[in-house]
Amino acid sequence: MSDDARREEAVERAVARLGVEDKVRLLSGQDFWALPALPEIGLASLVMSDGPVGVRGTGWAPDDPSVVLPSPTALAATWDVELARTAGRMLGQECRRKGVHVLLAPTVNLHRSPLGGRHFECYSEDPLLTGEVGAAYVTGVQDQGVGTTVKHFVGNDSETDRMSVDVRIGERALRELYLAPFARITAAGAWGAMAAYNTVNGLTMTEHGPLQNDVLKREWGWDGAIVSDWTAARSTVASALGGLDVVMPAFGDPWGPALLRAVRAGEVPEKVLDDKVRRVLRLAARVGILDGAPGVRPSLPALDGAQVAREIATRSFVLARNERNLLPLDGGELRRVALLGALAADARVLGGGSAQVFPPYVISPRDGLAAALPGASVVYAPGADPRPHLPALACDGLTATLRGSGFRVLHSTPLPVATVRWMGAPPSGVDPDALSTVEITGRLTPPASGVHELSIIGFGQVVLRVAGDVIFEGAVFADDADPETVFHESVERRFPVPLTAGEAVDVSLTLEVRPAVAGFVNVGLGYAPPGPSPDELLDRAVAAARDADVAVVVVGTTEEVESEGFDRTTLALPGRQDELVRRVAAANPRTIVVVNAGSPVLMPWLDEVPAVLLTWFPGQEAGAALADVLLGLAEPGGRLPTTWPRRDEDALSTTPSGGILAYEEGVFVGYRSGTAAAPLFPFGHGLGYTTWSYESIAVETDPAHAGTVVVRLRNTGSRPGREIVQIYLGAAVGTTVDRPDRWLAGFAPVSAAPGHTVEARIPLPPRAFQIWDDGWQAVPGTYRVEAAHSLHDRRLTTELSI
Structure with missing residues (x-):
């Protein structure tokens, strides 16, 4: 008997032994992250945790960090499904280490607009690329016997x-674009899915029977479990009948006793309940926590998290511009390097919101270049600081102490920086109901005399003390603010404090923890010593650049720009970073701009700089990977997974009107739009350190597909290299169907030594030739088949008749 059959037998035995009360209990969270155990049927508690670039676990544990991989936009920029599978395996390994059974990832909503606040957490504007990368990631996680929840089903493409x-999506766009990645990934065997917060075409997603029951479960034949996004479920009968299987978390649960009453009253048939229970037990069986059911057992060698993070980063970096072949640099010829920008020292390695996890370390660009260039002087100057908040305080003796009533210590742990943040549960062993305060303490030795700035970052009732004196006592947010909202949009209060150089002072910040917000704690101390004015910072950066062999300017976004909970209002870089780039470029003709952002930004200075490297949110190995690429130890292997617009006006709006966000563009999203506005960089764009000649293209018959495209190409440069061969289809000759000019139909990475040829074989899926018209309909005719380096750099063309 197969393992699948044994799991199904175990599920049926368990269902037969459960009463209605236990069935209902199984479908709601027992706390923030877990479902209840049912020992009478041999079921352990099913534990879930946020991803998608690391595994946070179920509670705040700064002493148990997680490997932090590059952002999903970076992973998609590799266009490498095997590397995506490795990323999934790495995170599955982390889940097993932390006792997590289900990773709440991947996010496969589309890049409809770069203004979307969670753009960095999604893969691409293209459904095929999103689906292929997402399917490989899911397969990798589940190779480790850990479940996934592909999310957010569906239409959660913005945060406002x-x-x-109410997201209004036409049926054709819904099928051809927004549902397509979910279809691909569930067909690949995803064990779970997550229902989104938003409404689609008049029905909130947690109650959307036409999509959850009719499409996902019946039409696609999917046997997994649907969990609500946290607090998304707001009804009992409607959500139970609408296809939802699990409600999370425990607080605000509309099921529980209310669902039990509805079942007993006949409002929710018990057979509907049983289907939900089977799906949850099947998930439990797959992850190995149901007696008598063989879990999926990993038989894989252990992965090195640092190595995986570094490889994904270098493969994801997109060399967007490289005039005069400025890159790669010859490290042996460098004597003085100007490294400029606040993010060069304080790298932004991941996005804000539920995607945040705690890395074991972060290699900044400053650290990475200094280590890679021991014979050169790396001169750092911040130049322009885009951070609206002061950086977190780092000082001697930083400690977090959690106390109960009567100042009783419940938990104490050292801190690398003065930040305490958790969503869900406090550290293991701490009863949330017993928690009264969180206190951050440390001893600050001022580096200079003068007026220093301390800040409170977060939300709640707090007391700030310096040298025993109360500097502030009160609230840093409105008492009636929704805790989940302020968790993602925490505020800052700054306080000037006169201090003397070398005279250490004790600082402390105490947060009162109220039961209503015990699951959402976000508080920290920021600090800045006296320093130069913004104009002086710019002048010093320009002076450093003028005297250097090369200037590397690191610019980017901040957590207040790219995060869950809100959308962007502009694609412009925050602060005076544009001015910094322009002034440095004018001072040094060998200026390289490194863009540390998870999604597109505007570049009004693009024509003024010879080299631009896009590094996304590059994970914990950020600086090491950057040094590898800048010095030519690794080739920047990335290609853009989404179009980078030239102006704010070229981005689709994410702002609803009258509660409705209408997708009036239909299927013409991103590169498919055919807009006359020339992008800053087109879909698929990315340069390398060698050159390629595309020599031939042919389409072979293939009984399993619509055909297989065979492309032969040669590395015509002087270095080994890697190319992403992209295949686009053009509309059939003579057709009257309104379709984009071209669309991605397949891709494949290839590698070759200088002068060598290599062949890419890329199957064409039948779906690439179909449209949705009350069902999938093939559009007959003769199609262009184009082999390309990018959307705007198409090298060879042939035809295929369908």
Whole structure:
């Protein structure tokens, strides 16, 4: 008997032994992250945790960090499904280490607009690329016997009013674009899915029977479990009948006793309940926590998290511009390097919101280049600081102490920086109901005399003390603010404090923890010593650049720009970073701009600089990977997974009107739009350190596909290299169907030594030739088949008749 059959037998035995009360209990969270155990049927508690670039676990544990991989936009920029599978395996390994059974990832909503606040957490504007990368990631996680929840089903492509917005999507666009990645990934065997906050075409997703029951479960034949996004479920009968299987978390649960009453009253048939229970037990069986059911057992060698993070980063970096072949640099010829920008020292390695996890370390660009260039002087100057908040305080003796009533210590742990942040549970062993305060303490030795700035970052009732004196006592947010909202949009209060150089002072910040917000704690101390004015910072950076062999300017976004909970209002770089780039470029003709952002930004200075490297949010190995690429130890292997617009006006709006966000563009999203506005960089764009000649293209018959495209190409440069061969289809000759000019139909990475040829074989899926018209319909005719380096750099063309 196969393992699948044994699991199904175990599920049926368990269902037969459960009463209605236990069935209902199984479908709701027992706390923030876990479902209840049912020992009478041999079921352990099913534990879930956020991803998608690391594994946070179920509670705040700074002493148990997680490997932090590059952002999903970076992973998609590799266009490498095997590397995506490795990323999944790495995170599955982390889940097993932390006792997590289900990773709440991947996010496969589309890049409809670069203004979307969670753009960095999604893969691409293209459904095929999103689906292929997402399927490989899911397969990798599940190779480790850990479940996934592909999310957010569906239409959660922006954050503004996400709990209430009604996303109006035409049926064709819904099928051809937004549902397509979910179809691909569930067909690949995803064990779970997550229902989104938003409404689609008049029905909130947690109650959307036409999509959850009719499409996902019946039409696609999917046997997994649907969990609500956290607090998304707001009804009992409607959500139970609408296809939802699990409600999370425990607080605010609309099921529980209410669902039990509905079942007993006949409002929710018991057979509907049983289907949910089977799906949850099947998930439990797959992850190995149901007696009598063989879990999926990993038989894989252990992965090195640092190595995986570094490889993904270098493969994801997109060399967007490289005039005069400025890159790669010859490290042996460098004597003085100007490294400029606040993010060069304080690298942004991941996005804000539920995607945040705690890395064991971060290699900044400053650290990475200094280590890689021991014979050169790496001169750092911040130049322009885009951070609206002061950086977190780092000082001697930083400690977090959690106390109960009567100042009783419940938990104490050292801190690398003065930040305490958790969503869900406090550290293991701490009863949330017993928690009264969180206190951050440390001893600050001022580096200079003068007025220093301390800040409170976060939300809640707090007391700030310096040298025993109360500097502030009160609230840093409105008492009636929704805790989940302020968790993602925490505020800052700054306080000037006169201090003397070398005279250490004790600092402390005490947060009062109220039961209503015990699951959402986000508080920290920021600090800045006296320093130069913004104009002086710019002048010093320019002076450093003028005297250097090369200037590397690191610019990017901040957590206040790219995060869950809100959308962007502009694609412009925050602060005076554009001015910094322009002034440095004018001072040094060998200026390289490194863009540390998870999604597109505007570049009004693009024509003024010879080299631009896009590094996304590059994970914990950020600086090491950057040094590898800048010095030519690794080739920047990335290609853009989404179009980078030239102006804000070229981005689709994410702002609802009257509670409705209408996708009036239909299927013409991103590169498919055919807009006359020339992008800053087109879909698929990315340069390397060698050159390629595309020599031939042919389409071979293939009984399993619509055909296989065979492309032969040669590395015509002087270095080994890697190319992403992209295949685009053009509309059939003579057709009257309104379709984009071209669309991605397949891709494959290839590698070759200088002068060598290599062949890419890329199957064409039948779906690439179909449209949705009350069902999938093939559009007959003769199609262009184009082999390309990018959307705007198409090298060879042939035809295929369908």
